[in-house]
Amino acid sequence: MAQVSYPGVYIQEVSSGVHTISSVGTSITAFIDFFREGPMNLPVEIFGMADFQRLFGGLDNRSDASYAIAQYFLNGGGAAYVIRVASSDLTHPLSKAGVILKADASGGGASVLEVSAASEGIWGNNLRVEVDYNTTDPTQLFNLSVTRYDGPGAKARPLGNERYLNLTLDSSKPRYAIKVINDGSKLITVKAGAGATASNRPAANGTLGSLAVALTQAQLDGVSGKKISIKIGAAAAVDATFDTWVAGSVTTLTQLRPLLEKAIRVATASSATVDVVGLNLCVTSSRGSTSFDPVETVVIADSGGPTATTLGLTTASNTNVQQYPLGLAAGADIAALKKSTVGADGLLPDASAIIGSQAVTPYTGMYALDRVDLFNILCIPRAAADDMAQNDANVTAIYSAALAFCELKRAFLLIDVPSNINEMQEAKDWLDKFASLRHKNAALYFPRTEIPDPANEFRLRSVAASGTMAGIYARTDSQRGVWKAPAGIEAVLNGVAQLDARLTDAENGVLNPLAINCLRTFPVYGNIAWGARTLVGADQMASEWKYIPIRRLALMLEESLFRGTKWVVFEPNDEPLWANIRLNIGAYMNSLFRQGAFQGATPKEAYFVKCDGETTNEDDRNKGIVNIQVGFAPLKPAEFVVISIQQIAGDL
Helix, strand or coil, X not given: CCCCCCCCCCCCCCCCCCCCCCCCCCCCEEEEECCCCCCECCCEEECCHHHHHHHHCCCCCCCHHHHHHHHHHHCCCCCEEEEECCEXXXXXXXXXXXXXXXXXXHHCCCEEEEEEECCCCHHHHHEEEEEECCCCCCCCCEEEEEEEECCCCCCCCEEEEEEEEEEECCCCCCCEHHHHHHHHCCCEEEEECCXXXXXXXXXXXXXXXXXXXXXXXXXXXXXXCCEEEEEECCCCCEEEECCCCCCCCCCXXXXXXXXXXXXXXXXXXCCCEEXXXXXXXEEECCCCCCCCCCCCCEEEEEECCCHHHHCCHHHHCCCCCCCEECCCCCCCCECCEEECCCCXXXXXXXXXXXXXXXXXXXXCHHHHHHHCCCCCEEECHHHHCHHHHCCHXXXXXXXXHHHHHHHHHCCEEEECCCCCCXXXXXXXXXXXXXHHXXXXXXXXXXXXXXXXXXXXXXXXXXXXXXXXXXXHHHHHHXXXXXXXXXXXXXXXXXXXXXXXXXXXXXXXXXXXXXXXXXXXXXXXXXXXXXCCECCCXXXXXXXXXXXXXXXXXXXXXXXXXXXXXXXXXXXXXXXXXXXXXXXXHHHHHHHHHHHCCECCCCHHHHEEEECCCCCCCHHHHHCCCCCCEEEECECCCCCCCCCCCCCCCCCC
16 A cells, blocks of 8 residues: 555555466485495485486495486486485494694694595595695695595506695684685595694695705705715615706706706606705605505605705605505504594495484484475385395385385385395285385386496396386476376386396286386387386275376475465465465466366366365364365376277178
């Protein structure tokens, strides 16, 4: 209502009452299992195998879900949430690799920086950290690099690197190492060590000389033709001899650097390198050597004169480890670092690890999905793994908890059978044993699929069908809509070489009425999904939620309307509100009708939206309740096609 105070024309905007309702996603799939790396008990959204490789380490023959995820994306999946879980005991701990860096000489060798891998697992033992002082202030600041290798050995190849420049341990400065590294690194996390102060820093890698002031010309001339003793790693000490030069021709450390490098290389037959950092000479050993050890040292001493002392190289004997490896197994301190923690994978997750807990914050296991806005399909291939399936209680516990959680979240569960279930009768017996798992929000597929395993020379591996089918759900939703059954000749199982069992029509005819969806192999078409029933779709149950597309369409409608009608809360509960509700929900339902989501020739035959004084009486209004009734006529899949053929008698 415009507030008028003077004669004239007033303009005001009036709301149209339109609140557009959009359909939510229908095929965002969540996977829970063991993975070789990645954050624990944290749902991470990925959009392809490149993301999965980078964040969780890719395929692992210990992880059934890693293959299911590959199949999901291969068959049309677009987005997925991945939750890494694991178990542990005293013999098989689950731990992050770590190392503790000590301070340089000015810091008295105190423990100043604790470095840990970003997540638990053996993978962290392949990380190495390096520190140098080639900064804008070589006397106060430091740089830190972390490199991931493909193994711990001398010939390990680098896979990735992060580098952080001009760091300090002074928490009042913008380049405070703890904040800079933890905010930016995908490989490590750090925290200040027990001896950290604002003025100290981790010791630099390599034999870093320490000169208080620049060398005089007389000192530089005095190095000409002199010897130093050098010892690299476990090799015996040898003498390295400088070339001779004309007095006054070498005037800086930069000019001296190649002469020192040449002397060391000739004497040791290595490709050691020498760098100049401010007033310091930094000698590092050859990383290409077959005997290279990240924690090896380079010890330089005087030989035939105080040459090493003059160059400041003898002061660095306890601060010259070449690289600081995480997960160091040695028990004693080694040069400028202390042993911390060895990374370990722990054990494959048991039922309790997969289910997780809501008693701690943040939630763990499947309950970690409470952190995500929306997921539609849940796959837990680990529940059907051979070791897990040996105990029926494990299977029941995992899938029962998953069904309850899916019902709460309006999601759909794909249940897998163990690898030893590969005959028709075995499938029937298995479902009879786990009849308690029959639920309107679940489906079962049989048999399992066999795919070429890249981790095992492409030999065939039996994998759970849930990942493949989740991908087909996503592909069908994208191409045809959630109301189309994810089955038929279009539902080709991409990447599947063969099935664990080849079913006949007769066997299919036994399993289908029991709501066991069959995967079949047909000439020309190949391996396809040939069933579309929920686990309450057995003929004897006569459920209205018999078919997967009907149930998943209902779940989409429920979630979309739940999100799209929040604007109604606290609005005046009377006819203008009811009219707006009918307008907005009706427009949404009509848009689905025009896409072919419902049966019927007209909107009146396809759906209805009712919200008025009849659905919401005076007592409801007194209680603050508005009742909305929405109905729809679902499209049921043509499961049985009957063709009648007869001869035409007589003349036409």
